[in-house]
Amino acid sequence: MLDRHPVSTTLLRRLAYASIVANVAIVVTGGAVRLTASGLGCPTWPRCTDASYTTTTEMGVHGVIEFGNRLLTFAVGAIALATLLAVLAQRPRRPGLTGLAVAVFLGIPAQAVIGGITVLTNLNPWVVGLHFLASMAVIAAAYALWRRIVDPDGPAEPVVPRPLRTLARLTTAVSVAVLVVGTWVTGSGPHAGDHGAARNGLDPETISQVHADGVFLLIGLSVALVLALRAVGAAGPARAALVLVAVELGQGLIGFVQYFTHLPGVLVAAHMLGSCLVLLATLAMLWSTRQRRPATADPLPAGPARPLTEDRLPAAV
Structure with a gap:
């Protein structure tokens, strides 16, 4: 199916750029969770409560903020998945892109797991710092992917x-x-x-x-x-x-x-x-x-x- 529906370099470049923007955005929204004291708005993970994957009215605005940030992870992951599929669909397939696209895609659930650990450890500050640095690593991989798409294929x-x-x-x-x-x-x-x-x-x-x-x-x-x-x-x-x-x-x-x-x-x-x-x-x-x-x-x-x-x-x- 990928052979029958190749994607253009322009589309691939735009998806990779969108991935950078999305990963920067989730860093900022994650900061909003911390700055509004909503880090334990959902007091457990991966559920929001012991009985529900979603926030409840009893949890108030803090639950909404924390759960909203969790939902944004799926949007960021969807962009990364679309970028990976576009890389696989490009013909001819350019060297080096697949590994970077996979790294970005897998980095997002890895970052989400670290985020879950921050909740399970009651916002241990060292784990919170690692959560931020994991996001920085994903942004770096997304940038490398975008530049490899923009630049020619020859040796550096x-x-x-x-x-x-x-x-x-x-x-x-x-x-x-x-x-x-x-x-x-x-x-x-x-x-x-x-x-x-x-x-x-x-x-x-x-x-x-x-x-x-x-x-x-x-x-x-x-x-x-x-x-x-x-x-x-x-x-x-x-x-x-x-x-x-x-x-x-x-x-x-x-x-x-x-x-x-x-x-x-x-x-x-x-x-x-x-x-x-x-x-x-x-x-x-x-x-x-x-x-x-x-x-x-x-x-x-x-x-x-x-x-x-x-x-x-x-x-x-």
Whole structure:
């Protein structure tokens, strides 16, 4: 049946992009569950109550919010399944896409299971942090799938010198570390997801300072990357790195304001969205240090990278 109904690259690209958007959206809605103290709105899992898979009127608005977020998981999974089927239906089937599409599709139920464990452990802050990081991993896989669809099929070739590729990888590692430490900050703060949920025991002020130091290091590395890429004439990668700096500065501003205003819920939600955008901008920067050429084209001469086109995600970020 897949052979009789092949899909276009345009449809496949749109489905992959929709998968990125959907996975970012569920991170934000998951934050809304925590910020409204609805983390135990459904006090068990996979059922919502011991007798029902759905929320009940007695559970009130918290049950509605928690159950609504669970339902959204099915929508995100449906988009991932549609993307996987589209990858399998494409003719000729492009190498590397199937594994990434499977990873995104399977990552969603895995993330949901971790979410269930957070409920069964009464919102243990370390498990809650793992739940967030699992979502980040799915977003990264979805982004990789989208880029492999957008880019040609040929081998990836470096477009910047090796030291700058190393700097890009270091910046990516620090970006991931900042995300991880950010979950520790969240686990020490007041938004536990339920009034009776435990905190991780870390001193909020100390761990917030560690997180801020990591952000300063990340911004410094990103600015250095912009200047170095411009010095070697790599216009495309330099532009991607500049977008990363802009996103980091915006995220940092939100972080500082929310800290000094005692973590209002709306700013915490904006900071969670910003975390997703930092991850995507980081991946866009790292991806830009290599480019793929059509498999039948002549080898590219050494020189600067081609500029990013309008259909690439950094422009949307």
